[in-house]
Amino acid sequence: MILTLNGDELKMNLKRVGNQTMVFANPPVILASYSVVGPKEGQGPLGQSFHTVWEDGLHGEKSWEVAESKMLQAAMQGAIDQISFPKEQIDFMLAGDLLNQIISANYAARQLALPFIGIYGACSTMALGMALGSMLIDGGFARNVLVGASSHHDTAERQYRLPTEQGAQRAMSSQWTVTGAGSVLLGQFGQGPRITSATIGRVIDYAIKDVNNMGAAMAPAVADTILNHFLDMQLKPADYNLIASGDLGRIGLGLACELLKQSGMDIGTSFTDCGVMIYDESQDVHSGASGCGCSAVVFAGDIMQRIKAGELKKVMLVGSGALHSPTSALQGESIPGIGHAVVIEG
Known part of the structure; x- marks a missing residue:
């Protein structure tokens, strides 16, 4: 990339690929x-x-x-x-x-x-x-x-x-x-899995207002980030052993899969959600898990263990967030969603 500043050319070597x-x-x-x-x-x-x-x-x-x-x-x-x-x-x-x-x-x-x-x-x-x-x-x-x-x-x-x-x-x-x-x-130095790339997501809002259905509010943003990651990197889902969203839960995961399908992407069987992984149906959590701690503990625990054991070679973690507050919910505002992705290679 070349920028012009007061008539002088300033060259920059950007580490970005594609848009995001x-x-x-x-x-x-x-x-x-x-x-x-x-x-x-x-x-x-x-x-x-x-x-x-x-x-x-x-x-x-x-x-x-x-x-x-x-x-x-x-x-x-x-x-x-x-x-x-x-x-x-x-x-x-x-x-x-x-x-x-x-x-x-x-x-x-x-x-x-x-x-x-x-x-x-x-x-x-x-x-x-x-x-x-x-x-x-x-x-x-x-x-x-x-x-x-x-x-x-x-x-x-x-x-x-x-x-x-x-x-x-x-x-x-x-x-x-x-x-x-x-x-x-x-x-900067040492032994272990490496974070090779990251895709910063966009705020996406499908006008969901139900605070009891966070998965539906976040699913469009997660799907958008996944699509843009593959577009930027010129890769496909089969290139990854695991693609894990943060806390879409069962409803949100299904919606994200459907949105990806409508966009022409077959996400395959490697796509799951930390909010689905952490509990089982006997624990009465309804649609699954949520919270900042959800993807944090699943990644720091289960996923990291599987990477270190050689079971997973390339993982994409797509954090999912509902960007609302108690005040905005009481005022009838919709719930914007965000998704940020990092790629970890063993």
């Missing part, structure tokens, strides 16, 4: 990952893949909000401790959550005392953090970056819906917010 995708010249390494979950998540089909399972949602704290922040802190410290990494060599901490002003991440950052960049992408926060962390490292602005995200069933219910002690009836299209926090430590 970045290909990293020096792909960051995932040096370590760590996951902390609540009891319901530990009882699910992926229970053995998580590093720490809490016995209850409070874990001895005075509130669910304090517990969530402690959970995120534990996950991020866990990634550091897993390989006894020198904390002083971590240049940035990137983290976010679902609570107002991302308080879980803010208070975890207070304890970890690292240079902090708070991020918010709703439930796409983990994939967004991995993409931004990779950009910092590949761009030469950081050597090592710690990335994390969290959610908590009871904090999310209190903020977005109704306090759980009221025992309100949940719609069958609703999803169960994951109580969990996941973290990855990215490095």
Whole structure:
């Protein structure tokens, strides 16, 4: 690309491919990952893949909000401790959550005392953090970056819906917010899977207003990001062992598949959703799981284990987010969706 500035030509070597995708010249390494979950998540089909399972949602704290922040802190410290990494060599901490002003991440950052960049992408926060962390490292602005995200069933219910002690009836299209926090430590050098590319999504709004059907609101954005990734990279779904959206749930996953089909793409059998993977039907979560912690713990636990074991060679994680708030929902606004993708190669 050539820019003209005051008559002079300035040449730039962009690392972008197509409209929305970045290909990293020096792909960051995932040096370590760590996951902390609540009891319901530990009882699910992926229970053995998580590093720490809490016995209850409070874990001895005075509130669910304090517990969530402690959970995120534990996950991020866990990634550091897993390989006894020198904390002083971590240049940035990137983290976010679902609570107002991302308080879980803010208070975890207070304890970890690292240079902090708070991020918010709703439930796409983990994939967004991995993409931004990779950009910092590949761009030469950081050597090592710690990335994390969290959610908590009871904090999310209190903020977005109704306090759980009221025992309100949940719609069958609703999803169960994951109580969990996941973290990855990215490095410029080292051994491990590498993040080779990232596709930053566009905000897509199909005028969905039902806050009990997040999957329907997010599915168009996820489908759009997947389509644009393959268009930018000139690849096809068969080139990937696994394509995992963040938390579409069963309804959203089906809708995303249908939208891709209508666009002429056969996504095949490699496409699934972290919100479908983490619970089974016996756990009464209706459409599946949601929350920042959903894709964070599934990736940091199950998917990372399968990559390290050689079962998965090339994975696309597509974080999905519903960009609404309690205020916008009460004012009758629709729910915009976002999807951010990162590609990990073993």
